[in-house]
Amino acid sequence: MKETVKIIAPEICLLPDGPAHHAGVVVAGGSICATGELEKLRAKYPRAAVEHWERECLMPGTVNAHNHSFQSLLRGIAADRPFLEWRDESLYKYSPKMRCEDIYTGALFAFAEMMKCGVTTVCDFFYLHNDGIAGDEAVIRAAHDLGIRLVLARTMYDWDGAPVGYVESVHDAYENTKQLMERYHGGMVKVLPAPHSLHAATPEMVQAGAELAKSFGTPFHIHVAEERFEVEQVRETFGTTPLRFLDKLGVVNDAMKIIHGVWLDEEEIELLGAKGGSLIYCPSSNMFLADGITDIPAYLRAGATVALGSDGACGNNRISVLEEMRMVAILQKAKTCDALCVNYRDAYRMGTANGGRVLGEAIGRLEPDCAADFVGIALDDLSMQPLSKGGQLVPNIVYSLQPTAIRHVVVNGETTFADGAFTKIDESELLARIRETMTYLED
Numbered sequence: 001m002k003e004t005v006k007i008i009a010p011e012i013c014l015l016p017d018g019p020a021h022h023a024g025v026v027v028a029g030g031s032i033c034a035t036g037e038l039e040k041l042r043a044k045y046p047r048a049a050v051e052h053w054e055r056e057c058l059m060p061g062t063v064n065a066h067n068h069s070f071q072s073l074l075r076g077i078a079a080d081r082p083f084l085e086w087r088d089e090s091l092y093k094y095s096p097k098m099r100c101e102d103i104y105t106g107a108l109f110a111f112a113e114m115m116k117c118g119v120t121t122v123c124d125f126f127y128l129h130n131d132g133i134a135g136d137e138a139v140i141r142a143a144h145d146l147g148i149r150l151v152l153a154r155t156m157y158d159w160d161g162a163p164v165g166y167v168e169s170v171h172d173a174y175e176n177t178k179q180l181m182e183r184y185h186g187g188m189v190k191v192l193p194a195p196h197s198l199h200a201a202t203p204e205m206v207q208a209g210a211e212l213a214k215s216f217g218t219p220f221h222i223h224v225a226e227e228r229f230e231v232e233q234v235r236e237t238f239g240t241t242p243l244r245f246l247d248k249l250g251v252v253n254d255a256m257k258i259i260h261g262v263w264l265d266e267e268e269i270e271l272l273g274a275k276g277g278s279l280i281y282c283p284s285s286n287m288f289l290a291d292g293i294t295d296i297p298a299y300l301r302a303g304a305t306v307a308l309g310s311d312g313a314c315g316n317n318r319i320s321v322l323e324e325m326r327m328v329a330i331l332q333k334a335k336t337c338d339a340l341c342v343n344y345r346d347a348y349r350m351g352t353a354n355g356g357r358v359l360g361e362a363i364g365r366l367e368p369d370c371a372a373d374f375v376g377i378a379l380d381d382l383s384m385q386p387l388s389k390g391g392q393l394v395p396n397i398v399y400s401l402q403p404t405a406i407r408h409v410v411v412n413g414e415t416t417f418a419d420g421a422f423t424k425i426d427e428s429e430l431l432a433r434i435r436e437t438m439t440y441l442e443d
Contacts, residue, residue, distance in 0.1 A: 003028045005045055008410075009038050010053040011379060012393065014060070015366050016353075019393050024050075025058060027372040030412040034368055053376050056407055057393065060364050061120025061373035062321035063355025065280045066153075066221075066259050066309025069110035069124045069139060070095060070103055073437060074314035083227055083289050090314050094441050095128055096163045100138045102441065103128060105433045107142035110319060112422065112430060114310070115148055117320035117403050120373035120411045121355065121363050122148060123280075123309070125194055125221060125259070127155030130165035133176050140189055147416035147424045149373060151359050153194035153221045154180055158205050166200075174208045181216050188412060190218070190361070197223035198242055199230050203249055210251040219257050219360050221280070222246075226260035226291050243268035252277055257358050259309065261299070262292040269295065273302025278358045281350070283327040284318065285311030296332050297341045307358040308350045325351040325398045344398040376408030377401065 005028040013023040015035055024041045026033040026048065034041060042050065071091070078089035098106070111122060122143075128135045136154055143150035156173040157166045168176065180191040195201040195209035206222065213220035225231055225242045238245045243264055246252050254276030261279045264272070272279070279299050286292060299306050308328060310319040325347040332342040356364035363371045379387060383402040387393060409417035416423055 005033070005048040007038070007041055007045060007048045007050045008053060008058060008374075009050055010056040010058040010376060012057040013366060014057055014393070019057070025366060025372075025374070027410075027413045030372055030414075032366065032368055032370050032372050035366055053408065055379045056376040057379055058366070059375050059377060059397065060352045060366055061375050061409065061411065062118045062325075062351045063307065063359065063364050064114055064119045064122040064310050064319065064321050065257075065307040065355045065358050066282055066311055067110060067114070067122050067124050067319060068312035069107040069122075069126070069142070070098060070128055071106075071312025071314040072110040072113065072319070073098075073102065073106040073434070073441065074312075075317045077314060079317075083291070084229075086289065086315065092163055096130070096165055097441055098128060098130075100131055100134050102437045103135045104138040104142050105430075105437045107139040108146060108425070108430055109434055110313060111143055111146050111148045112425065112427070113313075114319045114321070115146065115409055115417055115422070116406060117318075117322055118375040118406050118409065119319075119321055120149055120375070120409060121151065121359065121361065123151040123153055123192075123221070123359055125153040125155060127157050127166050127196060129155075129157075129168060129176070133180055136180055136191075140184065143189065145425060146422070147411050147414060149361075149363065149371065149411055150189050151361070152180070152184070152189065152191045154191050156193060156195045156205050156209050157200050158202055159196075159200040162200060170202070170204050170208050173205060174212065177209075177212055181212065181218070185216070190359075192218050192220060194221040197226075197230065198234050198245065206246070206251060207249055210249075210255070213255045219255050219278075219358070220251075221257045221259060224258040224261055225263040226286075228263055228292070231263045241265065241268060243271055247271060247275075260286065260291065260294065262286060262294045266295075266298055269298045269304070270302045273299065273304040278305040278307065280307050280309045280358060281324075281328060282309045282311040282316075283324055283331050285309075285316045287327070287331070288317065289315050293331060293335050296328060297336060297338075300342075300346070305354050305357050306350050307354040320403070321351045321355075322397070322401055329398065344395045347398050348394055372413035373411050375406060375410075378405045378407045381405035
């Protein structure tokens with residue numbers, strides 16, 4: 001059976017070299033085959049069907065490099081509390097009650113909301129393991145049913161101060177994560193090891209996660225220095241600071257993708273960059289939880305790749321990467337009093353191509369051999385105005401675009417959202433599931 005080839009022809013293609021008029025993208029088998037001048041593409045692929053996206057800009061799908069999908073069910077609970085009180089009154093209070101069906105509903109809810117905001121790939125840092133790997137499978141099923149690309153950062157957690165369902169022995173965490181990595185290693189789902197953090201994973205657990213990543217040739221994710229208390233705790237326990245201790249464990253390398261990195265000192269940031277590590281930055285969550293402000297210009301100077309995440313929806317509380325693009329730029333300007341420290345091009349790259357680099361996936365770029373994951377932006381939406389000569393296009397995407405401008409979402413070459421409606425799920429049924437789950441959790 002021959003692959004179906006189609007050409008998507010918007011008014012503007014946002015290619016790596018910049019906006020291109022009268023251009024198109026050729027899609028087959030879930031991948032981008034070619035991009036370029038529309039007439040030349042039609043001549044080269046004469047049998048390809050052409051989809052004309054009138055008055056739309058085609059841009060790469062955004063990449064949410066850090067989320068906790070189940071937390072969408074807890075949005076608005078324990079808002080405006082100190083971090084540990086927020087954690088205890090939302091996560092620790094409700095998540096132990098979540099059944100696999102609730103985990104599925106939470107994931108479908110989270111992924112659907114972010115897809116409406118232009119996310120085509122999400123990395124879900126998942127740690128509800130009451131039922132072994134059944135919860136992980138529920139998240140994977142939700143991603144499949146919606147049609148979003150999923151990287152599951154399967155969390156490895158052995159701090160006994162947390163709810164029982166979070167905690168596994170090093171052996172069990174290793175074997176369960178390995179089983180999932182073997183089962184899902186291509187296509188629309190990939191699994192990565194994710195030792196939770198230095199306050200929730202022992203050194204042995206962290207090393208086990210790094211070992212799995214090395215064995216499978218994947219990245220591994222870990223929360224690092226989100227809160228001051230972690231820095232103080234690591235210093236008291238191990239006699240040094242978080243990244244220095246991780247380096248002593250031998251795990252700081254190009255596979256390491258740290259999340260938050262708020263309280264690393266300049267030498268630690270330089271160490272991360274020198275060893276090829278990356279940062280996944282969650283500016284809105286860091287603000288909402290009063291974590292502090294990560295020194296993004298220092299990470300950029302150190303050569304670290306910076307990608308963006310929303311974090312969980314009960315600690316943000318929006319889950320839009322477009323929102324995080326805006327936030328990274330304006331928050332860093334406010335902190336440094338330097339309008340040039342993070343510009344719109346930096347922010348756009350962090351939310352698209354850099355997300356692909358950090359997750360080890362060919363996503364976030366409109367280039368041949370990349371996944372056919374992209375978003376159609378309505379050029380006539382008020383939030384995209386004005387576009388007098390086109391020079392405002394990317395600045396408007398980063399600083400003013402609203403979800404009302406999202407006209408199409410395509411993942412793996414398949415349209416998953418168009419003209420305000422999902423193509424693979426019924427939104428009213430999802431809302432009913434959410435209400436049913438919350439009735440159970442609040443009982």
